[in-house]
Amino acid sequence: MTRTKKYAAAAAVAAVLVGVPTGAYATHATHATENAPAAHPAPQLPRQAPQPHTHQAQQAQQTRPTTPSVRIIQPGERIDARDGWTLWLTREGKHWAGPDGYENFRSVVDGNIDLSRPGVSHQSQGDATGVFHSGVYYGTKKAARVELVAADGTRARAALVELPGKPGWGAWYVSTPPATDPGGLGVALYDRTGKLIAELPAFPV
Template identity: 75%
Template sequence: MTRTKKYAAAAAVAAVLVGIPTGAYATHATAPSAPAPTAATSTTPTTPNSTAAEGPAAERPSTQRPTVVRPGERVDAGGGWTLWLTRDGKHWAGPDGYENFRSVTDGNIDLGRPGVSHQSEGDATGVFHSGVYYGTKKAARVELVAADGTRTRAALVELPGKPGWGAWYVSTPPATDPGGIGVALYDRTGRLLAELPARPF
């Protein structure tokens, strides 16, 4: 199986895990977006195979409570993907069983202000996206944002006790837009907290 693994970090640090190239990136929002209309709270996360939603974020409900999971509790992310959290960060494994890890304690992210990271792996059948959001207790929505404006909402998971970070995940069809895809993090009012620009993956 041909797979790509990409991670991004504000310092654009490249790493190698078990001989497979990886990369990570993260950034912070520079300006808030217009608030979205208030919507009823949902405790059910969006499935990782959710369909893309069109139109600007402010036109859609923004409230989504992260699902609270125990440390080490496996989350079925669909398509053979599994995700779990520990106090040290986000872990995930693909259909082949190969495990990956994104630390929240290695100093590569600033837990003192809102940010979001993005990792993706996939092949001709589809792409699994996941990442860490952090530096806020008000996270309510993470969306993938394609260069053509198409948006796909992700599912959110957190550990108990409001640790100040959590993880998101969603699956998409194989990429066809050469402009790539970005990530946006919003609070419960629909205010943009952090974003990553669209990049090929």
């Protein structure tokens, strides 16, 4: 009986000794978990505004309206060409008047102009204060620019007017200081791409 109690007591002590390390490890593991650094959420990258599609941006730029180089006017509508000069168009041709009120006319239907091929004409009037230049361009529906060209290369860009419906002709006009170059002035007509399509050589003044 005594020997049995000793074995029981020894077994109880062994159980206690075996259980102590187990509890100690568990406590240590729990402590390590509590002291572990907290996990931080991943940083959020700033959101970028969506960029427009390159092709769409190019199309938007290409479709922007541009300032027309030719002004469309109604038959008989009078244009103030400055310095007392007035210009207007009819179906028959170009009309203009100076400060004195005297009216002039250049026909496009009298047979003197060949409307089947590009060309340009030039008329001028003036005095010691300045010169008014005008003319008719014709034979093309692509006219975009007319320049008055001096013998020394100096250029003056003219204003262009046409009647509605692209009749195949129009008028140009520009004012310059009094002529001082004996080489005279020529006229150059260009299309929308900048290509020279007609010219009138300079003539001595």
